[in-house]
Amino acid sequence: MTHAAKPALYDVVVIGAGPVGENVADRARAAGLSAAVIESELIGGECSYWACMPSKALLRPVVARADARRVPGLGGAVQGPLDTAAVLAHRDTYASHWKDDGQVAWLDGIGADIFRGHGRLTGPKEVTVTAPDGTEHRLTARHAVAVCTGSRAVVPGLPGVENARPWTSREATSAKEVPGRLVVVGGGVVGVEMATVWAALGSEVTMLVRGKGLLPRMEPFAGELVAEALTEAGADIRTGVSATSVRRDGPDGPVTVELDNGESVEADEVLFATGRAPRTEDLGLETVGQEPGKWLTADDSCLVEETDWLYAVGDVNHRALLTHQGKYQARIAGAAIAARAQGKPLDTGRWGAHAATADHAAVPQVVFTDPEAASVGLTLAEAEQAGHRVRAVDFDLASVAGAGLYADGYRGRARMVVDLDREVLLGVTFVGPGIGELLHSATMAVVGEIPIDRLWHAVPAYPTISEVWLRLLETYRG
Numbered sequence: 001m002t003h004a005a006k007p008a009l010y011d012v013v014v015i016g017a018g019p020v021g022e023n024v025a026d027r028a029r030a031a032g033l034s035a036a037v038i039e040s041e042l043i044g045g046e047c048s049y050w051a052c053m054p055s056k057a058l059l060r061p062v063v064a065r066a067d068a069r070r071v072p073g074l075g076g077a078v079q080g081p082l083d084t085a086a087v088l089a090h091r092d093t094y095a096s097h098w099k100d101d102g103q104v105a106w107l108d109g110i111g112a113d114i115f116r117g118h119g120r121l122t123g124p125k126e127v128t129v130t131a132p133d134g135t136e137h138r139l140t141a142r143h144a145v146a147v148c149t150g151s152r153a154v155v156p157g158l159p160g161v162e163n164a165r166p167w168t169s170r171e172a173t174s175a176k177e178v179p180g181r182l183v184v185v186g187g188g189v190v191g192v193e194m195a196t197v198w199a200a201l202g203s204e205v206t207m208l209v210r211g212k213g214l215l216p217r218m219e220p221f222a223g224e225l226v227a228e229a230l231t232e233a234g235a236d237i238r239t240g241v242s243a244t245s246v247r248r249d250g251p252d253g254p255v256t257v258e259l260d261n262g263e264s265v266e267a268d269e270v271l272f273a274t275g276r277a278p279r280t281e282d283l284g285l286e287t288v289g290q291e292p293g294k295w296l297t298a299d300d301s302c303l304v305e306e307t308d309w310l311y312a313v314g315d316v317n318h319r320a321l322l323t324h325q326g327k328y329q330a331r332i333a334g335a336a337i338a339a340r341a342q343g344k345p346l347d348t349g350r351w352g353a354h355a356a357t358a359d360h361a362a363v364p365q366v367v368f369t370d371p372e373a374a375s376v377g378l379t380l381a382e383a384e385q386a387g388h389r390v391r392a393v394d395f396d397l398a399s400v401a402g403a404g405l406y407a408d409g410y411r412g413r414a415r416m417v418v419d420l421d422r423e424v425l426l427g428v429t430f431v432g433p434g435i436g437e438l439l440h441s442a443t444m445a446v447v448g449e450i451p452i453d454r455l456w457h458a459v460p461a462y463p464t465i466s467e468v469w470l471r472l473l474e475t476y477r478g
């Protein structure tokens with residue numbers, strides 16, 4: 001159906017069909033509201049084509065091989081190189097070959113109308129879609145406009161960068177060839193995951209990290225263990241350095257990154273994994289009293305400050321730049337939109353159906369490196385900064401029977417941060433092979449505020465890595 005043949009009035013208009021926009025539309029439709037969804041690129045968003053899906057498809061063979069190499073009797077069978085063509089083909093499959101037919105069918109299936117093109121607010125509850133052929137279509141929202149436009153990679157404005165054709169996360173997750181030498185600028189999640197992938201596929205990787213270590217937002221031992229493994233995998237990690245300029249010699253020539261310590265690094269590609277910016281600069285926010293180019297500030301129901309109809313959901317509100325957290329917000333925002341539309345009272349209490357409270361204190365994240373790093377809630381430093389009286393309880397995962405069975409020479413560590421006044425957990429971090437799947441147990445303990453005395457009765461099966469829970473509790477009790 002052409003845009004013109006579709007209605008111009010919807011209960012909810014969603015701008016951006018990433019995982020978050022799709023879920024807002026789904027919740028709106030489930031509540032009986034009509035929904036229009038506007039998308040300028042591919043339905044499915046960054047996550048499906050240039051972020052979660054392709055990165056995890058690339059990492060899975062890398063991590064599985066590393067795990068297998070540590071299993072007695074199996075290691076010898078997996079000493080060879082990865083089959084690069086097969087790994088990239090696997091990635092292509094998980095990125096749906098950068099086609100969105102499947103997601104279009106899904107949106108059709110829930111009865112949402114799709115508008116292809118760039119969406120821009122042109123006044124309160126009014127969005128104009130500019131289609132790829134330049135035609136414009138004006139949509140009006142009866143109840144809500146949900147901005148779900150996500151974020152994009154930031155490339156620092158270094159001298160020479162515009163002619164150096166640097167990689168961002170998009171190129172790093174979709175590249176068709178393995179660069180001989182890759183410089184990764186940034187030591188956060190995207191930097192370490194992509195360094196892990198490309199080093200395993202044969203690139204000579206140099207990481208340039210401004211701070212003291214990798215994964216600065218996690219407990220310090222997470223970055224230390226990941227750095228140790230990346231170094232063993234051949235990566236050259238340089239901390240405390242900043243790139244000052246970038247130069248590419250000729251269209252196909254190498255790229256040189258100059259550093260503030262006077263050194264320089266030459267490579268075939270340079271990846272800037274240096275943060276994200278909101279996609280709000282060309283959204284018409286000025287027509288509704290909001291500032292373009294900034295992260296949108298939303299309350300726990302995802303309603304934008306000083307409005308009663310404009311929602312900001314997912315990356316764009318900067319609460320937690322993760323797909324699962326954005327989809328959680330989408331479920332909450334969808335329910336809030338429906339309740340407000342139906343004149344029902346909102347439940348915005350701590351555990352209310354209309355408040356994304358987990359964003360504040362219980363955001364889970366898995367970094368899919370070798371070893372994996374996973375955390376939920378507050379780190380020790382964050383808990384202390386927030387004024388809690390806390391104790392960090394650490395345990396070496398190598399001493400857990402299940403970990404020893406999982407891998408020869410298992411290296412890993414766990415920490416729980418205990419609120420000493422209430423004897424509940426404020427945060428948990430695991431680092432080690434195969435611990436990603438353990439994280440949800442920690443999330444439930446943190447969100448459920450399960451007292452330590454009760455956790456004592458949650459008996460982990462022997463001999464699994466989960467027995468780390470028992471060891472942490474024993475260490476705490478002394």
Ligand SMILES: Cc1cc2nc3c(=O)[nH]c(=O)nc-3n(C[C@H](O)[C@H](O)[C@H](O)COP(=O)(O)OP(=O)(O)OC[C@H]3O[C@@H](n4cnc5c(N)ncnc54)[C@H](O)[C@@H]3O)c2cc1C
Binds near residue numbers: 046
């Ligand atoms: C390399 C990488 C790996 C990641 N891995 C993980 C992971 O393993 N797990 C995890 O939870 N998170 C991961 N993330 C984060 C995750 O990708 C984001 O949190 C998630 O995509 C946010 O979803 P969203 O719907 O808010 O935004 P997006 O996915 O960015 O979607 C926004 C959509 O809006 C569209 N859009 C923007 N402006 C307009 C406009 N004006 N009009 C119409 N359409 C518009 C865009 O084209 C896009 O399709 C990763 C990120 C990166 C970069």
